[in-house]
Amino acid sequence: MAKVTSYGAAQTVTGSCHLVKINSVEILIDCGMFQGDTGGMSNYEPFAFDPAKIQYLILTHAHLDHIGRVAKLVKEGFDGEIIATQPTYDIAKIMLLDSAGILEEEYRTLKRKARRRGEEESVSEPLYTQEHVHQVFEKKWHTLEYFEHHKLRQHIRVSLGNAGHIMGSAFVILDYHEESEPKRIVFSGDIGSPHRLIIDSADTVDKADALFIESTYGDRDHKPLLESVHEFKKAVTETLERGGNVLIPSFALERTQEILWLLHEMFKAHTLPECRVFLDSPLAIKATELYNKYPLQLSDEVEWEAAIGSDPFSFKWLEMTSTRDESMEINRVRERAIIIAGSGMCTGGRIMHHLKNRLWNPKNAVIFVGYQVEGTLGRRIIDGAKFVRIYNEEIITKAQVYTINGFSAHADQSDLIDWIRPIKGLKTLCLVHGEEEKMELFAKAINEALKIDAHIMKRGIPVTL
Structure with missing residues (x-):
């Protein structure tokens, strides 16, 4: 049995974090930072799951809203394998070191101001430091070429396809068996528009039982x-x-x-x-x-x-x-x-x-x-x-x-529908990474175009596949 719970990018566009449980195997897809006025403090909240129990962390790409809390995950006990493309590995290193530097500088500034007020103890430690980032890259990493298969536990296999979003970006394909029946879960990550200036268009998926797809611009089409x-x-x-x-x-x-x-x-x-x-x-x-x-x-x-x-x-x-x-x-x-x-x-x-x-x-x-x-x-x-x-x-x-x-590095409504269209055998379609009102419009557009009902993921509420 498989179950997916979104702990970020659920009715919002930041903080991507999706926990997949296939039998006893726990796989985390992304661990991103929340952004915006209210999002910043959410980063300091404890994870709603035990980081030490996560066996695999798969990163779709190296934007901070998808990788920004990886160092916090390691800091709080994650000791599993990290899977990504080689460009994502390289980019993640500079992005996370930069993020840690900013967090440390903000901490020092707040500390100085609090000291002058006599409130030094009120300042929280930074979310993570550059030392925590170095620990991330001391973990076991497995970098994959596009559509290269990598076997996980219990006959679970992962592969990555080009998502056409940024260099090294990927969608995630998880293949496994349930009562001898082959099953497939796909996480889109962030899908790029097919009309891009400097990188190739996204690859496509031929079949899936369940698809979790981004909906950042699910309510509209971009200008040409x-x-x-x-x-x-x-x-x-x-x-x-x-x-x-x-x-x-x-x-x-x-x-x-x-x-x-x-x-x-x-x-x-x-x-x-x-x-x-x-x-x-x-x-x-x-x-x-x-x-x-x-x-x-x-x-x-x-x-x-x-x-x-x-x-x-x-x-x-x-x-x-x-x-x-x-x-x-x-x-x-x-x-x-x-x-x-x-x-x-x-x-x-x-x-x-x-x-x-x-x-x-x-x-x-x-x-x-x-x-x-x-x-x-x-x-x-x-x-x-x-x-x-x-x-x-x-x-x-x-x-x-x-x-x-x-x-925009994100596909628009028509692009996303065209990306879903060729997928055969789709039984479950869930929307993530979008503002709620945009998701509702996207769900309606999907139903009109493809006659598929889409479920809008809510934070912390699991979906059983």
């Missing part, structure tokens, strides 16, 4: 990619030509590399107005180096560029600013600059001081190229907030704000 590319280039060009600066809050993984590829193409085509371009994110710089390490994971166009000896993510005007001093020097650039900085949802990182210094100027532009979770500063800006609070200062929003969702 070419339309979004045109909108992005137009926003960049118009802002630079009026002497403004372009701020791009960008996720270090995939989105930053997509933006660099577009700017690389514009530079080669002589359509990028003369400017200075800053990649102001140590994490994004490291991630870009990894993208260059795995050219076969990339689209044919980008792979070809790498094959002829050209760096697809660089060009003459690009400056990498790794240190804090280099980042602060960007403030001296008054006009005609493109600044790509994290975090992608404006919840921290270097984008914050760039917004503080430039959001008030109507000559400037902020281009959002990624999903903004409710409760984040990015979401408040795109929702039209007249003033936003940054570093305890009220900043007026006068810069031009662009929201370009065609770059």
Whole structure:
């Protein structure tokens, strides 16, 4: 008998964490961080299961909302095997070390402030430290190529397919037997749109008894990619030509590399107005180096560029600013600059001081190229907030704000339905990784298109298969 319980990404888009029990074998699919106003404190809550009893942890990809609590899991007793693709292993290492560094810095800051108030004991320890992250990579890891089979206990077999979301991303296939009958459970992870700039489209699944599928954009279809590319280039060009600066809050993984590829193409085509371009994110710089390490994971166009000896993510005007001093020097650039900085949802990182210094100027532009979770500063800006609070200062929003969702690394409603369509033998379909109202619309669309009833997973409530 198999049972699945979602302890995250259930009626929300963050904190992915799904516990699969097949007889006595306990398998965890992802262990992500909760994000947004209310999500942060959820990360500090005890796990609703015993980490020491988990025998396998399978990671779909290396975004923090899928791996951000792995170090906490290890800290609290997990000692099993971790399974992922090789790129996910490499990316997870830089992502988790960066996350731990941020957590430790926040802890030191809160500690200093509490000491001045005489309340030092009130400050909780960081969720995990860089030492805990190092312990994660001392565990037994098994890296898989796409569709390579790996046998677990009790005749359970796992394989990973390309999810087309970010480099190394995967959906998970669990094959097992129940009373001599073959059974298959599939977890989609995050499925990418088939129309992507720098990586190949997702693979498909031919059959499954149960499918747990993401629904981030289950309520809508994206703008066509070419339309979004045109909108992005137009926003960049118009802002630079009026002497403004372009701020791009960008996720270090995939989105930053997509933006660099577009700017690389514009530079080669002589359509990028003369400017200075800053990649102001140590994490994004490291991630870009990894993208260059795995050219076969990339689209044919980008792979070809790498094959002829050209760096697809660089060009003459690009400056990498790794240190804090280099980042602060960007403030001296008054006009005609493109600044790509994290975090992608404006919840921290270097984008914050760039917004503080430039959001008030109507000559400037902020281009959002990624999903903004409710409760984040990015979401408040795109929702039209007249003033936003940054570093305890009220900043007026006068810069031009662009929201370009065609770059989304997530498949839209039509893409997801098309991904489900060829799966034969589907008896159970469960929706995860989406806001509740979007899941309801997605469930209705699935029923209309495929005549399948979809179940919306609720946190902590198991589904028996």
